[in-house]
Amino acid sequence: MKFEAVTIKDIAKALGISTSTVSRALRDSYEISSETKELVLECAEKLNYRPNPIALSLKERRTRSIGVVVCEIANSFFSQIINGIESIAYDKGYNVIVSQSHESAEREAVDLQYLTSRSVDGLLISLSTETNDLSYLHELHDKGLPVVFFDRITDEINTHSVIIDNFKGAYEATEHLIHNGYKNIACITNSEFLSITTERLAGYREALIANNINPNSANIKHCFYGGMIFEEVEEAINKLLTLKNKPDAIFATSDKLTTGCLKTLKRRGIKIPENMGLAGFSNSDIAELLSPSLTVVRQPAYEMGKAAMELMLQLVESKRPVKQFEKRVLLPELQIRESSNPKNG
Amino acid sequence: MKFEAVTIKDIAKALGISTSTVSRALRDSYEISSETKELVLECAEKLNYRPNPIALSLKERRTRSIGVVVCEIANSFFSQIINGIESIAYDKGYNVIVSQSHESAEREAVDLQYLTSRSVDGLLISLSTETNDLSYLHELHDKGLPVVFFDRITDEINTHSVIIDNFKGAYEATEHLIHNGYKNIACITNSEFLSITTERLAGYREALIANNINPNSANIKHCFYGGMIFEEVEEAINKLLTLKNKPDAIFATSDKLTTGCLKTLKRRGIKIPENMGLAGFSNSDIAELLSPSLTVVRQPAYEMGKAAMELMLQLVESKRPVKQFEKRVLLPELQIRESSNPKNG
């Protein structure tokens, strides 16, 4: 396979026929006699022939591989997404090449450069927190590279995208805290430039308003790197705790932020839910075990990966460009742990 | 980039010179005048030329991509490993193609087939729990495909491998339980056919013996799919709880198994550490938050990924075959949570 790969030439030589005949026979072309076909197939089998995808790629100008850019692989949410992407890719005979931005715009640009230089057929991307210059991506898209966004999307590039109903998830989580008796709910959230932040903050605000609570901007803390740096969360909570009007609950808008909150509260000996209510987005396997009354918004990450990859294949495999771009919105699931044990319960 | 990729031909045409001159100029060949070089470089820059890696791969018979096979991506331990692999790959300009066996030998074989047909330059693999037939892998290795094992390794194929000191991790975790007053420590572990199982069980047994406790085989429960199927763990614990001589603590030998134990104990209302001691391998971000006295063996997964990839590149980039295979053994880290609150504390 490595040092002595069998090619159609070998088959042709062995059978004393031409390579084109072999090629056609292998592709079951109608213009080849069944006799020859059988011979070729048999010989291919015997020699353990495997087509060389590189040669094919060169010829067909497509690689059957899709580039994926996420901020972190080692993050339950994103690894579940990759899992979903991979499941579709596997079914359809596609390759997935994953790279990480580590929330750095620069690194993301390098990844993009790298993946496209690797001639991926398409790009599945969730923007980094630092990204504000979309020109390169725009350029790639304009040149015809199929692009699908997921989770952290942008409206600046007109293409397919997949998100969850961030507003709904945030709304429900916040409302659940309210229903459990919390009055002064803070929000720890990502960079204000991310699409998910805007959407989730809106849900949080709307839930407060719908329950006659005035949103207080002092209660909202942005963690630019979304909890990738733990100290960011710690500091945010420290600030919240020194507010004159100290919050009695926190809503965290992402996996890492929720974890960060849990860690910080634990370190400071603040009990959940007695001393502080907590609700948050999380896709960790064991998030539900963490605290008796942690309310978790679980995102359908696997489904998101599948949906994104399906849309990608739609773009890649449609001969004609897709006119109408599709935005798939998936519903999050609110997991409520022992809601019977609220603050005032 | 996609529809109108610039090639050396375009540069040659634009400059009215031959493609070979362009090629040489781009590679900074000594036989090209500095004038021409400058012209070519400038033109390449202007046209935004990018070399086509597919064409190069075809020519050089190498793809600069490495196949990775793990059982699950969405598993902290493995995603951290992939992270490590990716970090080295990124530095060295390599591609990583990840695929999952989902603990199925059949799927693993398909993955292998797929990756090699994709002409990866090497294979990084952690065996599935079902794998018992290594003949195909052996064949690939014999044909010259560089293979590096990590975590779940085999001695049947003589090549580089990376593991953690499983014996040590298991020994320390078990001993820690003993020091905290537990006398009858059960073990929930993976399939007996995995290398990690053998090593960790040995550590567990040795720790018991060293502390004058007789290992009791009834206390050892194998979960063939290593907790990928939750019910397996649940059943194992159920069986342990109905033993005449009911264990007072459990040692779980993998991430998923530890999580499974936590879930099961929680569901049954069994408190840790009062009603049941628990120690286990886990690489989850938040494992340490889970239970006041859960003792966690954390594996240096990121480092393992890096080490494996480094060994791989050593194999791939050395022109001569590596004679002496290297087995890197990394040290696990025992994370002890509130050990001051043991059973009898």
Added chain:
DNA sequence: TTGTAAGCGTTATCAT
């Protein structure tokens, strides 16, 4: 029904 030859993008060998 089968063979010949060109081409995908690049580099290496051999001329010039």
Added chain:
DNA sequence: ATGATAACGCTTACAA
């Protein structure tokens, strides 16, 4: 110092 050509493995007009 530069150009023509073959080769990497495969497919596909075009010939035969």
